[in-house]
Amino acid sequence: MNHISPDPEPERSTGLEPGGGVPPGETPPAESSLPEAGPRETHNPSKGWARGPLAVILALAVLIAAFFLVYALILIL
Template sequence: MTHISPDPEPERTTGLEPGGGVPPGETPPAESSMPEAGPQEVHNPTKGWAKAPLTIILVLVVLIAAFFLAYALAMIL
């Protein structure tokens, strides 16, 4: 894979000022026109909840609900 420098060459690029800047009113090159503009994404995390954390949360909710139900029954009886 060859890497092309995103820096413009003043001799070959029209509309550049001597310092390499773009004059007012002219549009600079877009990112999509430059190869390798962003970082290469090698890890794409999965979407949604994992099974273990979801199971732990559900178990905690059931235990808390059971505690309050038992407490309410103990107060009634």
């Protein structure tokens, strides 16, 4: 495994003070990206909602709306 050091190299970076600090008003050197930063992803799940959970949510929404409609009709009559 070859790791790229995210620390700046003083001999290649301009404007660094002794100890690796950056003087005020100057942009610090960019960090390098570490290719081994996260776990290896071998399975990409499908995007979107599955039909089962979506059907359950829609059925509950319809039942709740029907309950309040019937409750409103009972109060009016």
